[in-house]
Amino acid sequence: MEETKDMRMAEWREALRKAKTAKERTSTPRVKMPELTADYRVTCNEEVNQGLTIEMAMAEASRCLDCANPQCVTGCPVGIDIPGFIKNVERGEFAEAARVIKKTSALPAVCGRVCPQEKQCESRCIHTKMKHEAVAIGYLERFVADWARSHGSADEEKPAANGIKVAVVGSGPAGLAFAGDMAKRGYSVTVYEALHEIGGVLKYGIPEFRLPNAIVDTEIDGLRRLGVEFESNCIVGKTLSYDDLHAMGFKGIFVASGAGLPRFMNIPGENLNGVMSSNEFLTRVNLMGAARQDEDTPVLHGHNVAVIGGGNTAMDSVRTARRMGAENVMLVYRRSEDEMPARREEVKHAKEEGVRFLTLHNPLEYEGDEKGNVRLMRLQRMELGEPDESGRHSPVAVDGAVEDVPVDLVIVSVGVSPNPLIPNAIPELEVSRRGTIVVDESTMRSSLPDIYAGGDIVRGGATVILAMGDGRRAAAEMDKSLQNQ
Amino acid sequence: MNKIIEKKHFSEKVVQLVVEAPLIARSRRAGHFVIVRADEHGERIPLTIADSDTTAGTITLVVQAVGKSTKKICDKAVGDSLHDVVGPLGQATKIEKVGTVVCCGGGVGVAPLLPIIRAMKQAGNRVVSVLAGRTKDLIILEDEVRRSSDEVVIMTDNGSYGQKGLVTEGVEQVINREKVDQVVTIGPAVMMKFVALLTKKYDIPTVCSLNTIMVDGTGMCGACRVTVGGRTRFVCIDGPEFDAHQVDFDQMMMRLHAYDNENKN
Numbered sequence: 001m002e003e004t005k006d007m008r009m010a011e012w013r014e015a016l017r018k019a020k021t022a023k024e025r026t027s028t029p030r031v032k033m034p035e036l037t038a039d040y041r042v043t044c045n046e047e048v049n050q051g052l053t054i055e056m057a058m059a060e061a062s063r064c065l066d067c068a069n070p071q072c073v074t075g076c077p078v079g080i081d082i083p084g085f086i087k088n089v090e091r092g093e094f095a096e097a098a099r100v101i102k103k104t105s106a107l108p109a110v111c112g113r114v115c116p117q118e119k120q121c122e123s124r125c126i127h128t129k130m131k132h133e134a135v136a137i138g139y140l141e142r143f144v145a146d147w148a149r150s151h152g153s154a155d156e157e158k159p160a161a162n163g164i165k166v167a168v169v170g171s172g173p174a175g176l177a178f179a180g181d182m183a184k185r186g187y188s189v190t191v192y193e194a195l196h197e198i199g200g201v202l203k204y205g206i207p208e209f210r211l212p213n214a215i216v217d218t219e220i221d222g223l224r225r226l227g228v229e230f231e232s233n234c235i236v237g238k239t240l241s242y243d244d245l246h247a248m249g250f251k252g253i254f255v256a257s258g259a260g261l262p263r264f265m266n267i268p269g270e271n272l273n274g275v276m277s278s279n280e281f282l283t284r285v286n287l288m289g290a291a292r293q294d295e296d297t298p299v300l301h302g303h304n305v306a307v308i309g310g311g312n313t314a315m316d317s318v319r320t321a322r323r324m325g326a327e328n329v330m331l332v333y334r335r336s337e338d339e340m341p342a343r344r345e346e347v348k349h350a351k352e353e354g355v356r357f358l359t360l361h362n363p364l365e366y367e368g369d370e371k372g373n374v375r376l377m378r379l380q381r382m383e384l385g386e387p388d389e390s391g392r393h394s395p396v397a398v399d400g401a402v403e404d405v406p407v408d409l410v411i412v413s414v415g416v417s418p419n420p421l422i423p424n425a426i427p428e429l430e431v432s433r434r435g436t437i438v439v440d441e442s443t444m445r446s447s448l449p450d451i452y453a454g455g456d457i458v459r460g461g462a463t464v465i466l467a468m469g470d471g472r473r474a475a476a477e478m479d480k481s482l483q484n485q
Numbered sequence: 486m487n488k489i490i491e492k493k494h495f496s497e498k499v500v501q502l503v504v505e506a507p508l509i510a511r512s513r514r515a516g517h518f519v520i521v522r523a524d525e526h527g528e529r530i531p532l533t534i535a536d537s538d539t540t541a542g543t544i545t546l547v548v549q550a551v552g553k554s555t556k557k558i559c560d561k562a563v564g565d566s567l568h569d570v571v572g573p574l575g576q577a578t579k580i581e582k583v584g585t586v587v588c589c590g591g592g593v594g595v596a597p598l599l600p601i602i603r604a605m606k607q608a609g610n611r612v613v614s615v616l617a618g619r620t621k622d623l624i625i626l627e628d629e630v631r632r633s634s635d636e637v638v639i640m641t642d643n644g645s646y647g648q649k650g651l652v653t654e655g656v657e658q659v660i661n662r663e664k665v666d667q668v669v670t671i672g673p674a675v676m677m678k679f680v681a682l683l684t685k686k687y688d689i690p691t692v693c694s695l696n697t698i699m700v701d702g703t704g705m706c707g708a709c710r711v712t713v714g715g716r717t718r719f720v721c722i723d724g725p726e727f728d729a730h731q732v733d734f735d736q737m738m739m740r741l742h743a744y745d746n747e748n749k750n
Contacts, residue, residue, distance in 0.1 A: 194703050196522060196529075196569040233571040235703065239508050260705030264717060271710060271717060271736055273743040280706035288528060288700070296553055297528035297700075298747035372739035419704050421722065 030133035031060040038352040045208040061090035071124035077469035098148035106180035112142025162186035167250040172200020174256035174455030177471030183226040204287040237425025259456035269366030274374035278413035302409025309413030310340035334362040444474035486566040507542030515600035516578030520702040522569040523557035533597030547596030584666035589615035591672030617652035621645040678734035693729035
């Protein structure tokens with residue numbers, strides 16, 4: 001933080017602050033992200049958001065007041081020096097802006113695209129207190145990361161090796177963030193991934209139109225250049241045991257195996273053909289390329305598709321189904337739109353793309369035809385009752401308000417549970433009743449001294465940036481502990 | 486990469502491959518399976534490990550060409566590689582000394598049955614193996630099965646080898662003749678269903694190994710889900726072996742046809 005304060009006092013920053021009045025800055029309207037039209041984008045998998053031009057980015061950056069006590073930073077789970085990078089954008093020093101972000105964020109091109117900024121950094125922006133729209137921090141982060149990628153300037157020096165080996169279980173956002181931080185500290189890092197591709201949810205879950213795989217690969221290549229090694233098709237707990245990792249000389253292990261286990265609602269008809277988890281649907285399409293002719297993996301197509309749930313995964317699923325040609329795509333959510341956990345932008349995009357929102361509806365059961373294919377869902381209408389412990393209004397069934405809706409594909413997106421693979425393989429590891437690995441929240445250390453854990457295996461289903469924050473904290477703590485030995 | 490070291494044809498469509506996979510060879514147990522992707526465009530399919538050699542660092546897979554992916558794998562030559570092999574997956578078979586165990590397999594189901602036969606024998610059980618196939622050509626691994634069984638009964642649909650009849654008839658003969666403490670069955674879903682119905686009648690504990698549609702094989706998608714004892718279970722992490730008397734085989738067979746219209750042959 002001190003360094004951040006010093007940077008704020010740099011001469012160029014002071015000059016920049018004086019160059020425009022606060023009034024001028026706050027009266028500039030927030031930039032609009034250029035995007036593909038809804039009619040066009042449902043015909044393809046191209047990225048919807050097109051990114052800011054240099055002029056747009058510099059103009060948007062000039063809206064930032066460079067607060068003395070920037071609250072946006074407190075809203076960022078990894079504490080990026082937001083005014084620090086934005087002011088560099090304003091003065092046109094994009095490489096320097098990238099350097100500021102990279103100090104704390106391992107995957108800015110990813111986070112700029114998928115973070116729910118309206119609930120994080122942008123929710124604390126001073127503009128919102130003055131009833132103006134927040135500075136578009138996410139758009140600017142993405143702009144800087146994309147600029148750095150196309151100008152090859154984000155590379156850092158490979159650090160001197162310290163000779164200590166650490167292992168990472170899982171190559172999703174938590175694992176990648178941890179690996180990057182440890183490699184920068186000179187550790188020899190090996191990341192083990194169960195699937196044949198590196199990237200975890202960034203590859204199998206989040207679709208191309210929101211996060212192109214090429215961008216994830218570029219970030220992974222950056223880690224490779226730092227010396228991180230990746231082993232795909234290797235399942236810790238199955239292919240290699242905890243003892244094997246010790247025998248191989250690993251001094252610390254970071255478990256970031258995610259919460260891949262899909263939840264179902266356990267209602268009648270849920271095992272009919274045509275009812276599947278969003279994990280299955282998105283894995284088939286995103287990881288296996290099932291919608292493409294040259295790939296062998298099949299995926300079911302439907303005309304009347306229902307996605308059950310209101311999170312980002314549900315949005316990704318409805319929008320993917322639209323792109324696969326389904327005419328009638330419905331989102332079924334038991335609460336109202338206000339309670340939806342999905343990013344606002346994805347909700348807006350889904351609506352523009354013609355997805356029908358059946359909020360305050362909940363499936364009771366599915367019926368199939370004689371071949372066992374789903375043909376209709378029975379929906380219960382709901383209304384909002386009293387707020388529950390989480391502060392959200394709990395949905396209550398409206399007596400007798402039941403309707404049947406024809407469907408030929410149902411995608412269940414009601415959340416995930418922690419995958420039991422690692423806890424089963426290492427019985428000494430303490431796990432909670434929910435199946436998450438228990439860690440000390442300040443150190444991310446588990447009940448076993450050399451195992452740290454973070455991301456969804458600790459939190460249950462959460463967000464990319466929280467997972468990355470865990471990875472960074474675990475790296476700092478494991479480093480401290482290993483250096484003291 | 487997982488190089489193919491040996492290849493043997495059991496019949497026109499059934500092939501045995503010995504594949505380099507040292508880490509899997511070392512950690513696998515009877516009942517485990519792997520997920521294989523033939524090439525960079527391939528889908529992920531489950532195959533049970535029939536055997537392994539820890540010294541050579543190889544595993545043995547038996548594959549029947551029934552669709553695009555299995556055909557791609559069967560068409561590989563010695564020296565070619567499988568693009569991805571990951572495992573060992575699933576829960577290993579529970580091997581205990583229970584007395585007399587009948588191990589019955591149909592078609593390529595005999596390949597995953599072989600390691601269980603061996604382990605059951607090694608645990609001190611009397612093992613009677615019942616092998617079944619439509620015709621003589623489709624009886625595989627007979628010598629290997631004989632080496633670890635106290636007795637082998639062979640059944641063919643047309644009587645071209647062994648006795649004429651279905652696998653259930655072979656199993657029932659043994660049950661009528663001597664006390665059977667456990668049955669293990671691996672083969673087509675319909676065969677396992679009828680074995681389960683038979684042994685239920687005699688109240689003999691029966692384990693089946695389910696071969697459902699899978700994608701990742703690590704519990705993250707639920708494509709492989711089945712109903713066992715009224716509960717939804719994932720074959721890839723809870724199985725592949727279950728109490729055959731609790732499995733909803735009709736639902737499982739229905740789900741095996743989910744992609745009949747979508748498969749890219």
